[in-house]
Amino acid sequence: DTEVTQTPKHLVMGMTNKKSLKCEQHMGHRAMYWYKQKAKKPPELMFVYSYEKLSINESVPSRFSPECPNSSLLNLHLHALQPEDSALYLCASSQEARRETQYFGPGTRLLVL
Amino acid sequence: AQKITQTQPGMFVQEKEAVTLDCTYDTSDQSYGLFWYKQPSSGEMIFLIYQGSYDEQNATEGRYSLNFQKARKSANLVISASQLGDSAMYFCAMRERISSGSARQLTFGSGTQLTVLP
Numbered sequence: 001d002t003e004v005t006q007t008p009k010h011l012v013m014g015m016t017n018k019k020s021l022k023c024e025q026h027m028g029h030r031a032m033y034w035y036k037q038k039a040k041k042p043p044e045l046m047f048v049y050s051y052e053k054l055s056i057n058e059s060v061p062s063r064f065s066p067e068c069p070n071s072s073l074l075n076l077h078l079h080a081l082q083p084e085d086s087a088l089y090l091c092a093s094s095q096e097a098r099r100e101t102q103y104f105g106p107g108t109r110l111l112v113l
Numbered sequence: 114a115q116k117i118t119q120t121q122p123g124m125f126v127q128e129k130e131a132v133t134l135d136c137t138y139d140t141s142d143q144s145y146g147l148f149w150y151k152q153p154s155s156g157e158m159i160f161l162i163y164q165g166s167y168d169e170q171n172a173t174e175g176r177y178s179l180n181f182q183k184a185r186k187s188a189n190l191v192i193s194a195s196q197l198g199d200s201a202m203y204f205c206a207m208r209e210r211i212s213s214g215s216a217r218q219l220t221f222g223s224g225t226q227l228t229v230l231p
Contacts, residue, residue, distance in 0.1 A: 040224075042221035042223060042224055043158070045218055092158070100165075100208055101148070107157060
């Protein structure tokens with residue numbers, strides 16, 4: 001089973017709101033990732049967690065705050081977002097950060113008004 | 114400079130025919146991995162096939178095969194017997210080492226939108 005789940009599927013928020021995206025996997029993977037994808041573009045890496053520790057932060061603005069409560073869960077906390085942050089947010093996991101085959105979740109479509 | 118190049122923004126293929134999606138890459142690593150993902154309009158990125166840089170044989174997964182030409186740095190995806198459900202965006206990606214040492218990341222190409230015609 002290569003399932004990664006993400007909630008919610010859709011999210012509309014105002015620029016003053018605080019919301020969170022959730023990602024979950026039960027494959028025993030030790031690396032988890034957040035990507036941002038704009039329409040008709042490839043995914044852009046935001047964060048990588050390896051063994052529940054943040055190992056990569058690709059110069060993401062502080063209004064995005066990741067959290068890895070345990071090896072199965074990954075959250076992305078959102079605060080004071082801008083309209084240009086509207087995008088598809090994809091979560092992925094892999095066996096280890098060194099190894100291959102990232103499996104992606106269905107994504108959360110975020111609209112910031 | 115782009116590390117993954119997909120030169121076909123859009124492709125059309127007739128149902129039941131084969132189609133080749135092009136991908137070229139650039140890396141100085143000796144050890145790297147190449148992937149193809151499919152992204153339907155629903156948004157989910159679906160893993161299709163993987164080729165390691167040291168693999169001598171081309172990877173195959175059902176109707177998908179990867180035409181790996183290491184010297185030419187190309188990793189083209191071949192889909193045989195196209196189906197209407199194959200209509201989607203296809204991304205080529207490369208896993209390579211990054212500057213921070215042990216961690217690796219995926220670099221994606223710009224994608225090819227495939228449309229299968231009935």
